[in-house]
Amino acid sequence: MPSLETASALQSSKEKTKAKQRYLKRKKERRKHRPKLPGVNDDKLQENGTEHDAMDVEPVAKEVSNPPSPEKPKRPKKRPRHEGQEETEDVEMELDVLQADAPLPTRMSPTPDLVNALPSFPLPALPDAPSKSLLALQGLDQALLGAELVSPSTVLPIPTGKDDEGTRLSEKMRKRLRDIGVVELFAVQTALLPFLLPSQGASELYLPFNPPRDVCVSAPTGSGKTLAYVLPIIETLSSRTITRLRALIVLPTRDLVTQVRETIEVLSRGTKLKVGTATGQSSFAQEQSQLIQDQSTILLGGSSKVDILICTPGRLIDHIVGTPNFSLQHLRFLVIDEADRLLAQSFQDWLAHVLAATRPHYKPAQKEDNEYPNASQPLNTLLPDGLAPSFLHQLPQPHFPSFFLEHKASSCQKLLFSATLTRDPGKISALELRNPKYFIVQGSEKDTVGGEVLDVVMEKFSMPSTLKEHMIISDPTQKPLIFFHLVHTLNVTNALVFTKSAESTTRLVQLFDFFEKERTHGNGLSPLSVRAYSSDLPVNERKAILENFKSQKIHILVCSDLISRGIDISHVSHVVSYDVPVDMRKYVHRVGRTARAGREGDAWTLVEQQEARFFKQMLKEADHLEKVKRLRLGEKDLAPLLPHYEAALNKLKDLYTRQQN
Known part of the structure; x- marks a missing residue:
């Protein structure tokens, strides 16, 4: 159990x-x-x-x-x-x-x-970025791609016989050019004159049924752009019988207005053409009396004492708005020189006002019959001033046949000139160009179609072949001493010196005067003459200074960017950028004051150490860095001038101390 x-x-x-x-x-x-x-x-x-x-x-x-x-x-x-x-x-x-x-x-x-059984999907990837060339074409006028490229070395001798040999200039004009020393036409002139002037006979003033093509010109400074539009204007308007405002030239500065007027007056002698200016130097009432024949009666066709008006945009708007009988309906030429600067600044929206004044208003004026008591009279009695063909629709319609009042195009031809072609398509489109023709003066070794045009669009600027460019990088405290070294050791005289402001101009001139007194004291040497030129000076004083500089009584002219555009002074052999220009456009216009019309010239840029990277990058983006050679200066180079410089600097400090006290 x-x-x-x-x-x-x-x-x-x-x-x-x-x-x-x-x-x-x-x-x-x-x-x-x-x-x-x-x-x-x-x-x-x-x-x-x-x-x-x-x-x-x-x-x-x-x-x-x-x-x-x-x-x-x-x-x-x-x-x-x-x-x-x-x-x-x-x-x-x-x-x-x-x-x-x-x-x-x-x-x-x-x-x-x-x-x-599962589908296979590729991994996501970013697309390739578009090239700079493709981006440059976005929104660009397609006519620019078909621009006519002109080599800067192209010249055409002015013939002495009866045959114009392709210049399209009259025998009288060719003789006038030779009398003032012009013996050949430059590249921009050889390309533009045949396009703007007819092959035979005088050009018509009104072209209502076959309006002319507008023109855009990009060419280096000093290439002769002024003559390129002045000659066709004089040749075309010299056949006129009645004085009408038929040529309007808009410029950015008063000094440039004065220079262009002098050129036109010299070339138009014997043609009876009348030239006027509007810059604001005179009172508004005085300018009105010089420009308008009759201000008491309102005339549909306007009234004018001048055939050619040269003006600044601000004063032009004043006359369009406030001067009775000031009319642009008869314009045959509208010239916008230094276009990149003028289009970048509004000036009371001047461009829109000018274009509106030249544009035919197709809507007839609503007038009652009793407002035209003499409507049964002939046209020349009814309108003694006369209307432009494109403005005839403003007449009372019942009294004229329909073919007489049919809409007609404006005969105004826009001529756009600039050393730096703008990249903003919106600014070009604002001009309302009519089938524009582009001319680009730029040397290139490329053979690819459109490659040279893209260089211009992407602002790879063209400089005169006779220009030599230099830059000196230094400590800011040594910059005045380096400038004195350029003047006295490298003989940089007959020079334009550009600063960043009117204050900098005044200070540099005072320091230079003290330096010259120290350098020439007791040794019998003659001091160099240097003067300041800025917008702070009265107009008459500025004009006198320019005349003395042209006659070489003044050796060095220190200025701001006021005269960096368009001013042509033949003996300028050096340009010094004492202060670095803020962008490539300003650099182009500064250095363009020398090496003009085939002459040789040097451009010097004094670059402070903290500015060197910016300046080099600016040149590199314009594909221009290799053309600007760097000059290195040591203490041994500057030592001989150092005692005079230190003494002058102490005097300048004392002067500013007394002024502040």
């Missing part, structure tokens, strides 16, 4: 066997309801033992997908059994089986069929 311990053990063993049977039964039920996967043997999954079950499933998964086997999760280590832990062991077995019963996709890699 078994003992009590043996009976207890047998009872416990039976209970354990029943628990295991219940567990295996539940496991079998789960196997039946689980979805089948290809390549998995259900018989193997039904064998006893969770450890054996997991080992059987794993090789099947490897055969299906053949991926690298994932690391198996670590199982908790089995602890030795003790009494009272049967329930715990059963729970662990349940957890083990539940892990084995988890859906296969979470334990295995996808099959090859599933992988191939």
Whole structure:
């Protein structure tokens, strides 16, 4: 008879066997309801033992997908059994089986069929940035791509016989040019004169049914742009019978207005053409009396005492708005010189006013019959002043046949001149150009179509071939001394010196005067004459200074950018940028004051150390850095002038100290 311990053990063993049977039964039920996967043997999954079950499933998964086997999760280590832990062991077995019963996709890699079924998408990538050439063409007038390129070396001798030999100039004009010393035409003139002047006979003043094409010219400074538009204007208008305002020349500065007027007056002698200016130097009433014949009666055709008006934009707007009978309807030429500067500045929206005044108003004026008491009279009696053909629609319609009043185009031809062609398409489009023709004077060794045009559009500027360019990088405290070294050691005289402001101009001139007194004291040397030229000076004084500089009574003229545009002084052999120009356009116009009309010249730029990076980058972007040679100066070069400079600097400090006190 078994003992009590043996009976207890047998009872416990039976209970354990029943628990295991219940567990295996539940496991079998789960196997039946689980979805089948290809390549998995259900018989193997039904064998006893969770450890054996997991080992059987794993090789099947490897055969299906053949991926690298994932690391198996670590199982908790089995602890030795003790009494009272049967329930715990059963729970662990349940957890083990539940892990084995988890859906296969979470334990295995996808099959090859599933992988191939997924679409393949390329990785996202940024597109290539557009080239600078492509960006330069965005919004650009397509006519610019068809521009006529003219070599700067092109010249055409002025013939002496009756045959004009392609110049299209009259014999009288050719003789006048030779009398003032002009014996050949430059590149811009040889290209423009045949385009603006007819091949035979005088040009018509009005072209209502065949309006002329507008012209845009980009050429280096000193290339003869003034003569390029003055000659066609004089030749065309010299055939006029009645005085009308037929040529309007808009310029950015008063000094340039004076210079262009002098040129026109010299070339138009004997033609009876009348030239006027409007710059604000005289009173408004005085200018009105010089420009308008009759201000008491309103005339539809306007009234004018001048054939050619040269003006600044601000004063022009004053006359358009406030001067009775000031009319632009008869304009044959509208010249905008230094266009990049004028278009960049609004001047009371001057361009819109000018274009509106030249544009025919197609809507007839609404007038009652009783407002025209003499409507039955002939046209010349009704309108003694006369209307331009494109403005005849303003007449009372019942009294004239329809063909007489049909709409006609304006005969005004716009001539745009600039040394730096603007890159802003909006500014060009604001001019409302009519089928424009572009002329670009620029030397190039390229043969690719459109390549030279892109150089101009992207502002790779053209300089005169006779110009030599230099830069000197120095400490700011030594810049005046380096300037004195240029003047006295390298003989930089007959020079224009540009500063950043009127104050800088005054200070440099005072320092130079003190330096010359120290240098010439007691040794019998004559001091150099230097004068300041700025907008702070009265007009008459500025004019006298320019005359003395032209006659070489003044050796050096120190100025701001006031005269960096257009002023032509033939003997200027050096240009010194004492202060670095703020942009490439200003640099181009500064250095363009020398090496003009085929003469040689030097340009010097004094660059402070903190400005060197900016200045070089500016030149590099314009593809011009290699053409500006760097000059290095050491202490030995500056030593001979140092005592005079220090003495002059002390005097300048004393002067400013006394002024402040």
